[in-house]
Amino acid sequence: MTTEDLARLFDAFNRHDIDGVMAFFAEDCVFNAIGGPEVYGTRFEGPGPIAAAFSGVWKAMPDASWDHHSHLVHGDRAVSEWTFSGTNADGSRVEAEGCDLFTLRDGKIIGKQAFRKNRPLIPAPAKS
Structure with missing residues (x-):
């Protein structure tokens, strides 16, 4: 697993490509x-x-994205940092920095720990 692989992983997350x-x-x-x-x-x-969990996020927040992602790989461990954003069905938004800690084996992810800032939701815009 390389930093380029992790960038491709996050590109697949942003396409909402569960197979990818x-x-x-x-x-x-x-x-x-x-x-x-x-x-x-x-x-x-x-x-x-795991696929159902990821797909559930995309269903709940069709605009979910992990932007500004950067990656570090060291042996069997890796870290990705990102800014998550997405809109809930009620129009409220999440925008927060986060990271993933990965455990790797033979070029695949065997462990993913996700962390995100606990930030209040951004209220939906007022309706006119």
């Missing part, structure tokens, strides 16, 4: 999402549940 995204993940992958009841957030294990 999942091509980077190993069969035994684990994804710890940004929120949830556990100390690690919410855990998704395996390609099916």
Whole structure:
């Protein structure tokens, strides 16, 4: 896995291309999402549940994007930094910086830990 691979991964996220995204993940992958009841957030294990989680974000926020992404790979660990933005169904918006910590094996992602600033929603514009 290289920094160029991670840039291609985030380009696939921004296209909402689930097949393109999942091509980077190993069969035994684990994804710890940004929120949830556990100390690690919410855990998704395996390609099916992980793909459903990512697709759920795109369904809930059709304009979801991870912009200004940059990447670092060192051995079996990697870091990506990004700015997430997306609009909820009620018109409120999320805009916050975040990062992913990756664990790698044989050129694939086996662990993804997502972190995002806990920033208040940006209210929907007032209706005229």
